[in-house]
Each structure stands twice: as structure tokens, then as C-alpha cells.
Amino acid sequence: MKVGINGIGIGGPTLAWWLRQYGHEPVLFERAPQLRTEGFVVDFWGLGYAVAERMGLIDQLRAKGSEMKQLTFVDSDGHELAHLDTDQIRAQWDDRFITVSRGAICQTLFEACGDVRAEFGTHIVGVEEQPDGVQATLSDGRTETFDAIVGADGLHSAIREMVFGPEEQFEVFMDCYVAAWRASAYPHHDPERYVAHSIPNRWAARIERYDGVTIFLCIFRASLVDGDPAHGEVRDVLRRVYADVGWEVPEMLAHLDDGPVYFDRVSQIRMPTWSKGRVGLLGDAAACASLLAGEGTGLAMTEAYVLAGELHRAQGDVELAFRRYHDKLGGFLAHEQRGVSVVRSFFAPTTKAGVWARNLLTRASTLPGLTRLAAAQTVPSFELEDYTSG
């Protein structure tokens, strides 16, 4: 089976890897001229970790990850207000938990695809169902026919727009924006701590990567800006929104021009179905839970694993495979999405009382039983099937 995959992020290469494993022919397309490795670090555990284990990639990911031991909240002078130790969460997961950059995961997955055909700077701009396939029109004017096409092109998926219509129908805006950027020679070193400063409506944090590069993450409420910031204005918007924030924020902002800045709306995508005919969606394109869910990479990998397995198992009946894929994961993903509003209050409380309550809760969670209980709540209720026997 020949499958065209639009997007080489997390879900795209995972799907390609598994399809190749089962003897099929995936072809990857990416709009960007090269692999996009910017972005923040993520906690990598649970289902995503289990999929990576089955792909034999854990050693490589561990080598590019770190063991974050603590989340620390500081005040505007850098003094600790509260902290959360990760030991018990890690123990709950039998140490199958690493902190690793999204870019490192993306690169590891893509490199694992080996000689799978991948075209950068070329993407699918049109799809047309035909009697025995689906034809893609590519951005350079070529056309190519596939048995199935999968949109793994992220939150603002072009394939979703082409097949299902405008994003507004499916987007649930979480009322926040996110930005991430990096500095290679940041003077403050804390390789084992994720350090955050948060005041009403604004969150700023830093984390040091395994190679010494520091990554910054800002999340702020949409009420602080007028409408959606245009792409070219993002740095100015961040400077304006964070102008009066203390701690190391002025130093962090000074690194905005060092390299690319990841900036986006914090949104979810909720759709009643993820496919039409021979075209399906995957990862954020299908069911983004938003970065507040803290497991977008793992969920995209899980969806890719299940979709590859179902496409293989359905022996050419693409529509059946897409239906089974949605039947298996739709309810689980909807449940993950519903849990996110609580997390939003953790990152971006709107009032001083909210910030105080969040810090209090963080301090309370250092009580041994409570952390274990909280960690137990994070166990996902989805079993990965074994598709190797078809």
C-alpha cells in the first residue's frame, strides 16, 4: 500500500516507520525546507514512551534527554516559592519517563525512517478521490496517486482544511498563546530543574537541554493582546507583554533574536470523525489536546501506531482502517482533551489568589501520598495492540 503523508513532525515519521515495518510504501512531504527541530522540551512517558520502546528508539532518546528532578516556582527575585519533585511520578512509571526536546524526538523519529522517500519544501496542496486511489497535487505542480493520504500536518492542518473545511469549525481556543525559543550560552545553569515564574495571566519558564542549550517557554492569556499576533510581530508582542515581569525575564527576552521563535495559539481540535474516503488525519491535525495536556507528542505517536496497524490489518480497505482507527482512539482522545481546562489554571491563573492557590497546591503535592495519587491519575486507559501478525 502506498501512503502519502503530509507533515514531518512527530506523527508523520512515526506512521511512516510503522508502515515501512509492515512492508508498505510511505512517502513523506514537509512544507518547511528542512526538519523543524525548534520548540520546547516535553515530558516523554506513557504511551509515547511505549511506542518508542517498540521502535527500539529509547536509548537514542535517553541520550538526548535528561532526568528533570524538580519543577521550581520562583518569585520576581528568583527566590523559591514552591517546588514539585518528580521522583514519585518517575517511580510510578518504573522510570520510563524522560524530559527531552520536541526537536530531538522529531529528529530521532525521522532518522529512524532511513531511506523512506521524504520531500522537504514540497507539500500536498490538493486531493482528489479517484476510483482506485486518491490523487495528490503537490506544491511544485506534480501529481501523484496513493492508496491513502494522511494529514500529519499539525494544529493548522492544510489537509483538514482541504477535506473538511475551515479550522474555526473544529478549533477550541484555550484563551492562551505559547512561545518557545532558546539560548546557547545562557548564564544560569540548572540542568536538573525546570524553573518557572508566574504572575496572573503570564508564565515564563526555562529548562536546560542535555547539550547545555537553554530553552524558554512563555504562556500568556489572550486578553493581554488585541487579536491574533501576526507572524512577523511575535517578538515585539512578547517584549510588550512581558515588559514588566521580573526574575530573569528581561534576560530571556534578550535572546529572542538568537534563532527561531515557536509561537502559536493554544488550541484543541475536536472533530466528529478523522477521515473522509481515502484521506485521514493524525496527531494535532485530528485531535490536538493542546500543549497544556503535556502529551501531544506521545498522543501523536500513539495515533500513528494504531493507524499504521489498522491500515496494515485492513488489507487495502482504507476506509475500514480509518473507521477502526477512530473507533479505537476517538473516545480516549476526547477524554484527554476534557482534562485540560484544569491544567490551564495551573499554567496561567488569572488572579493573584489563583497563583497563590496553585503554589500552595504544588507545595502540598510534595507530601508523599499525594504525589503518588496524582501520578496514578495520569495512567492512560488505552492498551497498545500488537499488529505484527496482521
Ligand SMILES: Cc1cc2nc3c(=O)[nH]c(=O)nc-3n(C[C@H](O)[C@H](O)[C@H](O)COP(=O)(O)OP(=O)(O)OC[C@H]3O[C@@H](n4cnc5c(N)ncnc54)[C@H](O)[C@@H]3O)c2cc1C
Ligand atoms: C516547530 C514546532 C515546535 C513546537 N513546539 C512545541 C512546544 O514548545 N511545546 C508544545 O507543547 N508543543 C509544541 N509543538 C506542538 C507539539 O510538538 C505537537 O503537539 C506534537 O508534536 C504533535 O505532533 P504532530 O506530528 O501532530 O504535529 P507537529 O509536530 O506539529 O508536526 C506537523 C508538521 O507538519 C508540518 N506542516 C505544517 N503545515 C504543513 C503543510 N501544509 N504541508 C506539509 N507540512 C506541513 C509542520 O512544519 C510540522 O513539521 C510544536 C510543534 C512544532 C511544529
